[in-house]
Amino acid sequence: MLNKQLLDQEFGFMKDVIFLDAAHVALPPMRTQAVYSNYMTEYVKIFAEDVTQNAWAMADEARRDVATLLGCESTEVAFIKNTAEGVGIFTAGYPFTPGQNVIIDDLEHPSNLNNWVRQKSRGLELKVIPSRDGSIFIEEYEKLIDENTVGITVSAVQYSSGFYTDLDRLGRLCKERNILLMVDGIQAVGRLDIDVKRQNIAALAFGGHKHSWGTMGCGALYVRRDVLQKLEPPYVSYQSVTDFIAPPAVTTDFTRLNWKADSRRLEAGLLNFAGVAALRAGVSLINELGVKNISEHVLQLDRQLRAALKGIELKVVTPRDESNYSGIVCIYYPKDHEDKVVEILRRRRIYATMRGGYIRVSMHAYNTPEHMDAAAEALWEISKLS
Numbered sequence: 076m077l078n079k080q081l082l083d084q085e086f087g088f089m090k091d092v093i094f095l096d097a098a099h100v101a102l103p104p105m106r107t108q109a110v111y112s113n114y115m116t117e118y119v120k121i122f123a124e125d126v127t128q129n130a131w132a133m134a135d136e137a138r139r140d141v142a143t144l145l146g147c148e149s150t151e152v153a154f155i156k157n158t159a160e161g162v163g164i165f166t167a168g169y170p171f172t173p174g175q176n177v178i179i180d181d182l183e184h185p186s187n188l189n190n191w192v193r194q195k196s197r198g199l200e201l202k203v204i205p206s207r208d209g210s211i212f213i214e215e216y217e218k219l220i221d222e223n224t225v226g227i228t229v230s231a232v233q234y235s236s237g238f239y240t241d242l243d244r245l246g247r248l249c250k251e252r253n254i255l256l257m258v259d260g261i262q263a264v265g266r267l268d269i270d271v272k273r274q275n276i277a278a279l280a281f282g283g284h285k286h287s288w289g290t291m292g293c294g295a296l297y298v299r300r301d302v303l304q305k306l307e308p309p310y311v312s313y314q315s316v317t318d319f320i321a322p323p324a325v326t327t328d329f330t331r332l333n334w335k336a337d338s339r340r341l342e343a344g345l346l347n348f349a350g351v352a353a354l355r356a357g358v359s360l361i362n363e364l365g366v367k368n369i370s371e372h373v374l375q376l377d378r379q380l381r382a383a384l385k386g387i388e389l390k391v392v393t394p395r396d397e398s399n400y401s402g403i404v405c406i407y408y409p410k411d412h413e414d415k416v417v418e419i420l421r422r423r424r425i426y427a428t429m430r431g432g433y434i435r436v437s438m439h440a441y442n443t444p445e446h447m448d449a450a451a452e453a454l455w456e457i458s459k460l461s
């Protein structure tokens with residue numbers, strides 16, 4: 076059960092607004108807003124004394140919170156600026172050899188997709204699974220895996236259809252075939268029950284500005300310990316290696332880099348610590364509420380909305396199986412009536428993503444059954460536009 080009192084305390088500022096748009100950018104909880112807004116003021120107050128030591132200590136606590144959320148070790152978590160950077164660090168750093176292949180689908184967001192396309196110049200082949208009506212079918216992966224397949228990359232939840240790939244099942248397949256599962260987690264982390272160990276995920280990146288209730292410019296990258304050892308990151312500084320040249324620094328060995336064994340090897344230079352603090356605040360709230368509780372709640376809201384839309388004359392993107400629901404529902408509206416659609420949503424104080432001819436409704440812990448009723452009423456009104 077979700078702690079309603081805690082939700083009211085953290086999200087009371089939404090009042091009569093029906094916010095269904097964290098799939099775009101979250102309205103973060105009070106604790107995230109406070110820590111992010113105050114970050115600089117706090118260290119100016121103390122004349123920046125110990126600011127970097129304190130910041131690294133805070134980042135280590137944030138690592139633990141993210142690790143708790145993802146079900147991994149904190150030594151497997153690095154902070155990154157966004158999903159694209161996380162996938163980029165992984166793809167650039169992994170020792171692919173020419174002729175190897177990775178399986179991808181045709182729905183991926185550019186932050187994932189383009190980093191894989193880029194590896195083609197290193198001789199990596201991409202095998203593509205065609206989606207059908209916003210869905211991806213796991214049987215298709217089985218057909219494409221061969222002896223040169225290194226792994227599969229997929230978004231946990233597709234940004235344009237809301238389709239959730241059953242990561243438990245895909246993870247089992249990857250385990251059986253001894254290949255890697257690499258996940259763009261941004262539309263799932265914080266809302267759905269992602270557990271990287273149970274789901275046999277080798278790497279997962281997410282930006283913090285959506286369902287994990289952090290902010291833009293800071294996210295996290297998980298890389299499983301054994302895979303981490305194989306990565307040669309594209310950037311390096313003193314945080315990434317074991318030998319620290321203490322001042323007055325005179326370098327004598329210009330030949331080697333001794334990479335740290337843990338995820339710190341993926342971080343170079345100082346981090347966006349205000350962003351890390353924001354992500355930590357958001358993730359700590361998710362951990363307090365319990366991501367399994369949140370997941371059950373959003374999936375229940377998802378089913379409620381779909382049931383209320385039964386028979387509507389709008390195209391509702393619907394996976395064949397309920398196990399692929401995600402708490403994100405995409406509904407196409409009549410193309411020529413965009414202005415009226417915006418008016419209907421605004422009048423009812425509903426915030427959702429509108430792009431490419433569809434409305435994307437995304438649910439989180441603070442949403443209620445009444446919000447779903449209101450969204451359904453608005454959609455029925457939209458369906459009558461002519």
Ligand SMILES: Cc1ncc(COP(=O)(O)O)c(C=O)c1O
Pocket residue numbers: 098099156157158159160184186187230232233234259261262281282283294
């Ligand atoms: C599935 C998916 N991946 C990646 C992104 C963008 O991620 P970032 O800006 O963190 O690179 C989005 C944002 O909409 C998304 O929906």
